[in-house]
Amino acid sequence: MTGFLLRRLALALFVLVTISVITFVLSHVAVDPALGVAGDSATDEDIAAIRAQYGFDRPYLVQYAAYIGNVLSGDFGRSYLSGEPVIGLVAERVPATALLAFLSIVFALALSVPLGVLAALHPNSLLDRLALSLAVFGQAIPNFWAGLLLILVFGLNLGWLPISGSSSLAHFVLPSITLGTFAMPALMRLVRAGMIEVLDADYIRTARAMGLKERTVLWKYALRNAVLPVVSLTAVQFGFMLGGSIVVESIFAIQGIGYLAWQSMSRADMPVIQAIVLLVSMAYIVLTLAADLLNAALDPRLRRAS
Amino acid sequence: MTALLTVDNLSVRIGAVEAVRGISFAIERGETLALVGESGSGKSMTALALMGLLPRGARMQADRIAMASGAAPATVRGDRAAMIFQEPMTALNPVYTIGDQLMAVWRRHKGPAGARERALQLLDRVAVPDPVGRMEQYPHQMSGGQRQRVLIAMALMCGPDILIADEPTTALDVTTQLRLLDLLAELQADLGLGMLFISHDLGAVARVGHRVAVMKDGAVVEQGETRRLLSAPSHPYTRRLIESLPKPGEPRTITEPPLLAARDLRRSYRSGALFQRRVLEALKGVSLIVRRGETLGIVGESGCGKSTLSRILIGLDDADGGQVTFDGSPVETMVPRERARRIQPVFQDPAGSLNPSWTVARILDLPLRLHTALSRTERRARIESLLRDVGLPSRAANARPRALSGGQRQRVAIARALAAEPELLVCDEPTSALDVSVQAQILELLKRLREERGLSMVFVSHDLAVVEALCDRVVIMDAGTIVEEGPADRVFVAPQHPRTKALKAAILGIDASGASVTAAE
């Protein structure tokens, strides 16, 4: 167990370092940060002065070390546009995105787990076909288009739900459905495939041969095994949504990090973008780590005594 | 008087295939009926049908399937009728403890009280050491033999009247198999169970069966008291099965100079990734020679190092220490392609050893292109003659492996090994995945080819009887070392080392009277 944990932490550390190199390249190498800090009206002298003042003329390795130092102490730089510390800008936007991603994953799970299990119990039935069609449909539909259609129907034509902003929970209904539809197909396929595979396993046959109730066999013996990969995928999808909410947030004008990223993008505000990429990646790493730990708790084979 | 279990005119259909065709039998209290047959004979389908566990898409039909009480066994599963399966490694739920799984059966049928006591009592009865500790363990922490004992205990939890055992010892090592067979027979007698024992192995059947039913293509061709049936079979198929059992061959004494010599081979594996290194010593200094024209048998149970040894001899793995010399020169100094031409393998799994995407012709063409300078038409002709040599029709060349039976595939694998005319053939369990009648044919084929071509052979197997049938000299391996070595007749008649004696004792044979015999008895 400790070996597993150490190995997992080493991987997480490696990934974090690699990502930080990428975000450093994005914000310090691919663009000239001095230009950004100086603003549009700066003269060449201003820029040179800023370059010296901020140390942008030092070798990249030295700059990277300084960058890591700053990030570790919570300093992600200042926005080129507002001049405010990036960390504050991003922090105030996190709750909206986290709520959106959470509601979306709940929507996706609420749809995919029961449907996937039922489809697995009756393969090739009408219900199974329906579930699979829904998966194909959800996979193929562009989520920004789905969002626009929902706005058109439920917002503009029917007027049932608000379509812009993030001030109340009602504002999150349409965006969560939009984003949840995107995560649903993969989850449902995995639940269905996992359940079909597990139901075919020798130990399920054993349980049936021992005369256990079908209910016990399904919900206690089978689902516990089938759910293991679903835990991982849920974490992965949750991570994807934190980064993938940008489109949905921009359509519904939700004041989350995706919307912030989009606004910063069109004005090349690299400190903000860099911080968001780094944070989303970190969230993904933490989430998958948590999922692995949860799996280890659920699956005794993973926590073998050393 | 009604029998404990009566089956009348049972048929099972899977799609267009008639897996079971109207079979009938009865089992009395305290009696073991052995159902014997080769793969695809319908014996497992029969068991699953009785228990109502047929796979989706299978349809059954019967005039009568009833226990003495009149109930169908499928309705009293786990309570009055229980079943155990072939694969102990996967038959237990990996995420629950042994104790939980045992007690769940009792609680389901007998209520909440007394489950733990019963589980402990049965674990003790099936000779699982430390029952109290085992209760808290998960299946992956136990060996295959232990898991099968747990499954037997689970089947007996509610004191069933009838036990169905579907190839319960096939996946186990031979010595473990013998102990489990004897345990099953003892439990059956002590508890007065009716048992339906399903097996492909006549030796096992002779040991536990009071009566035998022989199945072929879904039908019972012959049924009767075990000794009578095995000593005087009346159906030609039964006779053929019995004749197919490997018989001791006539070891030759060969005095040619060594073709292959291995000296002090060592190999260890590190398992577990970073931070969790464990070292497993697979070979702890193994030395052997194979003389030109000789067949050397390497025998041992799983984990003894025989597969590692054969992989090193083939060149698929490198030893950490020691040396292999071939025809006088160390193998490291040989050009890899030259070594590959002169030493060729035949593997165990005929389904896995041929590239499923390729036709037989292409499979056989590859070694010819690699190792010979033959033209396209010459290669075609060579492929034809190779197929003829291994007893396949020339039209097999256009088939893909999937269209072939297990025995046919193994013939293709042998043809491929022989294509570049090697001097040494290393066969790793080449008949273990085959039915006994096919095994007999492949053994015959290997014998003929080695005569015709003067081949030297290394024959790796867990099955002493097969080795005895083919090999001139044998080495016995245990825990990474060679514990005994000598001419086949001497080692088998007068084994010295306890390990060899145990292996020898585990060979299940049948004597002229149809009784089960082992060397120890």
Added chain:
Amino acid sequence: MTVFPESDRVHQRHWGFLIGAGLLGVAAIVAIFAPFITPHDPFQQDLALRLKPPFWHEGAEPGYLLGTDQLGRDYLSRLIYGTRISLVLGLGAVLISGLIGITLGIVAGYFGGWIDTAISALITTRLSLPVVLVALAIVAIVGGSLTVVLLVIGLLLWDQFAVVARTATMSLRNAEYIAAARAMGTSRLHILVREVLPNIRAPLIVVATVEMANAILIEAALSFLGLGVQAPLPSWGLMLSEGKNFMFFSPWLITLPGVCLFTLTLAINLMGDGLRDVQARDR
């Protein structure tokens, strides 16, 4: 001795696959022959003909079957040219990402050990990067064009190819026919390309369909956000973005490109699902 059947695969009609393949075929023909079938120049603006509705609405302009956009350009012609952009992008991105991912996956799966550890870490790194965000950032820095978008998406979408190729190769690594090929003295390249690749082909084709649809959707999303293919190119995503300001009174401006996008990705997904089903049946 049994008879050897010529083909051991039972071909059965799979309606999803056939419908998907049919739709994709139509899209390919439309894309290839776009210049010959468009009624108008897709870039020709005519402000007198702004926001004309499609033929089933009142006030439709004859000759403009699906109406016009906010600049008076023929919507049908723009949609037809949009097929080209989506297909080129989907195929191009999948070729790049497939090449990268399959190579990495096979190498990791076959060689194992530290090579596998390194490549797996690389895959994890890639998975933890938010694709759309990173693609947007790169396009924001480099500037948007079809080539840039294609390259960026191609370089980002290799993860599933790598994951699937790695797992499939690992399951084959110890197959006896691989051992037999090695024992025959074949080269490593021969084993990877001739022995492994053909036998993991099936799941990879399924991944290719999923990723192609994915790439098309990501391009549309980038263009929709204004950081992908640039105007006046008729990318469906860009058309959706331009049309959303007029969606209340001219809803066809967003429904039509969306339907095109959805139909194309649906067709590709249906094909992928069909292949998956046929594979499952063959096994």
